[in-house]
Amino acid sequence: MRIKALMRYFISTVKSPVIIFTCIYLVGAVFGAVVSATVTGAGMGVVETRDGVTQSWTVSIFAFSIFMLISSLIGSQNDTRFLITRSVSRKEIFTVNALFMGGLAGFMSLLQIAVIHIDALVRMLMGESFRGLELDIQHFMAANMTNPIVFFTVSFSIMIAVGAVGYLFGTFFAKWKIQTIGILAIGFMVFIACLMLPDFAMNWVVKPFRFMFSDGSNGLWIALKQVCFAVLVMTAAFPVVRRITAAKSG
Amino acid sequence: MNYRSCKALNSFDLQLDPNKIYGLLGRNGAGKTTLLNILTGRIFQSSGKADVFGKCAYENIDILKQICYIEEKGFYASSVRISQVLQLASGLYPNWDAEYAERLLGLFELDKRKKYKQLSRGMESSLGLIVGLASRAELTIFDEPSLGLDAVIRERFYDAVIDDFAEHPRTIIISTHLIDEVSCLFEDVIIIDGGRLLLQADGVELKERAYYISGKEQAVRAAAAGAVIMSEENFGDTLILTVFAKNGLQKNNDTEIQSIPLQKLFVLLINPEIHENLRKGGVI
Numbered sequence: 405m406r407i408k409a410l411m412r413y414f415i416s417t418v419k420s421p422v423i424i425f426t427c428i429y430l431v432g433a434v435f436g437a438v439v440s441a442t443v444t445g446a447g448m449g450v451v452e453t454r455d456g457v458t459q460s461w462t463v464s465i466f467a468f469s470i471f472m473l474i475s476s477l478i479g480s481q482n483d484t485r486f487l488i489t490r491s492v493s494r495k496e497i498f499t500v501n502a503l504f505m506g507g508l509a510g511f512m513s514l515l516q517i518a519v520i521h522i523d524a525l526v527r528m529l530m531g532e533s534f535r536g537l538e539l540d541i542q543h544f545m546a547a548n549m550t551n552p553i554v555f556f557t558v559s560f561s562i563m564i565a566v567g568a569v570g571y572l573f574g575t576f577f578a579k580w581k582i583q584t585i586g587i588l589a590i591g592f593m594v595f596i597a598c599l600m601l602p603d604f605a606m607n608w609v610v611k612p613f614r615f616m617f618s619d620g621s622n623g624l625w626i627a628l629k630q631v632c633f634a635v636l637v638m639t640a641a642f643p644v645v646r647r648i649t650a651a652k653s654g
Numbered sequence: 655m656n657y658r659s660c661k662a663l664n665s666f667d668l669q670l671d672p673n674k675i676y677g678l679l680g681r682n683g684a685g686k687t688t689l690l691n692i693l694t695g696r697i698f699q700s701s702g703k704a705d706v707f708g709k710c711a712y713e714n715i716d717i718l719k720q721i722c723y724i725e726e727k728g729f730y731a732s733s734v735r736i737s738q739v740l741q742l743a744s745g746l747y748p749n750w751d752a753e754y755a756e757r758l759l760g761l762f763e764l765d766k767r768k769k770y771k772q773l774s775r776g777m778e779s780s781l782g783l784i785v786g787l788a789s790r791a792e793l794t795i796f797d798e799p800s801l802g803l804d805a806v807i808r809e810r811f812y813d814a815v816i817d818d819f820a821e822h823p824r825t826i827i828i829s830t831h832l833i834d835e836v837s838c839l840f841e842d843v844i845i846i847d848g849g850r851l852l853l854q855a856d857g858v859e860l861k862e863r864a865y866y867i868s869g870k871e872q873a874v875r876a877a878a879a880g881a882v883i884m885s886e887e888n889f890g891d892t893l894i895l896t897v898f899a900k901n902g903l904q905k906n907n908d909t910e911i912q913s914i915p916l917q918k919l920f921v922l923l924i925n926p927e928i929h930e931n932l933r934k935g936g937v938i
Contacts, residue, residue, distance in 0.1 A: 406719070409745020416738050417731035491694075491718040491746055491791070 410492065410500045422474070422508065429470045429515065467516050469595055471563050472570035473588050475505055479574025479641065498642055505571065509563035513556050520555075561630035568637035575644040662688040664849045666702070670842075672792075673823040675815070677840035677857065679833060679920050685849040686829045690795055694723045706793060719748055722791035724782040726798040732771035736764060736781060740788075749790035754818075758784040761810050775802030783811050787818055795827045800835070808835065815839055833917035837861075843916070847924045853938055857916070863937070864914040864922075865903060868894045873908035880904075882935035884922045896922060900937040 478501050577587060663685045670676060680686045691697045692704045695711035695718065704710065711717045730739055736759075744750045759766055762780035764773075773781065779802050786794050800808045816839065819826065830836050840857040853860075864884075867874050871893040881899035888894075896914060897903070903911060914922075922928050923938075932938045 405745055406715070409742050412745075413734065413738060413742040416734050420733055491721050491723070493695075493713045493715050493718055495713060496715065 406492075406496060407499060407503070410496060411503060414500050414504055418478075418504070421477070425470055425474055426512075426515065429467060429512070430519070432470075434519070467512055467519070467559075468562060468566045469592060471509065471512055472566050472573075473592055474508065475567035475570030476574035476577065476588050478505060479571035479578070479645075494645060498638075498645055501571065502638060505567045506564065509560050509567055510556075512563055513559040516559050517552060517555060557624065557627045558630075561627035561634075564634040565630040565637075568634035568641070572637055572641045572644070575641050662849050663692070663699075666849070666851055668844065668851055668854060670825060670827075672825050674841045675819060675826045675828065675839050677833070677836065677843045677916075678827050678829040678846070679843060680829075680846035681924065684846045686846055687797060688849075689846065690723065690797060690827070690829065693793075694718075694721050694795070696723075719746060720792040721795070722747060722786055722789035722793070723795045724786040724797065724799065726801060728770070728778045728782055730770045730781075732769070734770050735766065736768055736770070736773075737766040739770070739781060739785065740766065743785045743789060747789040747791055749792075749822075751788050751790055754790075755784055755788035758787060758814065761814065762807055776804060776807065779803050780807060783814075787814055790818075790822050790824065793825045793827070795829070797829045798831065799828060800830065800832055808832075812836065812839060833920055834915050837916040840916075845920060845923055852923060852929060855938070860919065861913055861916060863900060864896070864898050864919045866894055866896055866912045866914060867903065867909050868892055868912075869909035873906055877904050877906055877909045877911070882932050882937050884925075884928045884931070898932055898935075898937050900935075 666685075666689070668689075678686050678689070688697070692699050693706060693711065695713065698712070706717050707720060709717050711721060740752075740755050743755075744752055762784060764777060764780055764784070768777075770778070770781075779799065783796070783799055786796055786799070799811065803811065812835075815826065828836055828839060837857065843853070843855055843857045843860055844851070845853040865881075867877050869877075870891060874893045874895055878895050878897045878899075880901065881897035881903060883895055883897050885896040886893060896918075905911060923932070929938075
């Protein structure tokens with residue numbers, strides 16, 4: 405009952421930013437789909453998919469970056485002071501944040517499926533074959549990414565893992581009293597600029613997370629590893645959240 | 655409770671009885687908000703113990719849901735509507751009275767379709783009052799509840815507190831600087847200064863012990879025998895003494911005796927010299 409009430413309130417407070425971020429994501433992703441379909445070869449983070457196609461824009465990284473940004477904002481505890489004063493425990497706030505991030509990750513994974521279809525559609529319009537979901541992140545992940553359920557599960561678990569890291573960043577930003585939105589905006593722009601460097605995405609974004617991926621598995625093992633990683637990171641974030649809420653409310 | 659090297663609360667020992675209305679008084683920075691924050695589990699005390707209903711409120715949902723703390727500032731997200739705030743409150747407080755909340759909306763002239771960012775300072779305070787009153791929480795705390803409210807709404811709030819308290823007794827703490835205006839609500843008064851508890855006393859008794867005595871000097875001093883003199887002023891032949899008497903005064907026909915308003919008494923009590931005299935005189 406309390407969690408439900410908190411979720412409803414929380415959603416009503418973040419509805420506008422989520423709509424804005426979703427629009428940014430869709431515009432960016434559609435732009436990425438066009439770029440990846442029209443520009444091949446060296447360029448922005450070249451990725452070669454399992455079927456041998458190279459693309460110069462990784463649609464997924466854009467989604468993950470946006471999600472990390474949102475998670476960092478959630479983690480920065482903008483609403484914590486309000487919630488604490490409304491007889492809400494830190495555990496409840498943490499639970500609501502985690503549930504909200506879970507729901508949002510599911511929503512963004514669905515969006516990603518849609519975007520990847522847009523990418524495939526662009527390619528089809530360009531005279532290539534329709535490639536369904538087997539694009540982008542599949543080359544280093546499960547074998548059967550053409551299956552929407554597997555794709556959703558894997559994409560969702562990556563979102564959760566990335567979101568957990570973002571949440572941890574956000575909590576630290578709040579602890580050090582750093583303006584979260586400013587740092588994230590600068591970081592995001594630097595990140596996008598870096599994507600334009602050849603092989604940046606592969607060497608600096610994909611490889612560090614590679615321990616969670618396994619080619620050839622059915623996707624569930626990947627998802628499990630990522631969710632475990634997310635739980636570990638969130639568990640590490642909780643003590644920080646407790647101290648921030650105490651410090652901030654003083 | 656320490657903030658770096660600053661002691662916000664020190665040597666503090668306070669016990670609150672159930673079903674009473676307490677007035678928490680103190681100057682800015684006296685430690686009132688720190689005390690309330692510790693009580694509600696929002697911050698951690700450096701040492702000592704703070705229990706509410708026999709348990710520590712920190713992370714204790716069973717206790718937290720019995721506490722409604724209405725702060726000076728609302729902190730609601732600017733995009734939410736009043737109706738959404740009330741909906742949240744109904745989910746958080748088990749004794750929430752939705753019908754009463756609706757009546758209070760009318761009393762405080764608030765439109766529940768309005769967004770929080772559209773509210774004036776006074777309307778924000780009114781919303782806090784509605785949440786605090788309709789929560790019917792066992793421990794309800796109002797920190798500066800009348801900030802920005804006009805005189806009419808303030809009066810309605812005081813009446814609402816008295817009426818609702820009569821029907822649904824609970825512990826209410828009101829921290830305010832508008833002391834005289836709210837003093838009619840207080841059963842007990844807690845005075846804090848410099849992080850220390852100066853006084854906890856029955857509000858009515860406190861007012862019945864503090865007087866102005868005016869008249870001819872000899873008669874005034876005779877009337878004040880046994881009382882502790884807090885201040886004295888001369889206007890020609892007339893002497894005005896401000897006294898604190900534990901056991902009443904020797905009334906005579908040559909003096910005029912008046913009760914001291916609580917706000918004036920508060921100002922006198924937080925004067926270290928006067929406080930020390932009262933303590934030495936054994937009247938507090």
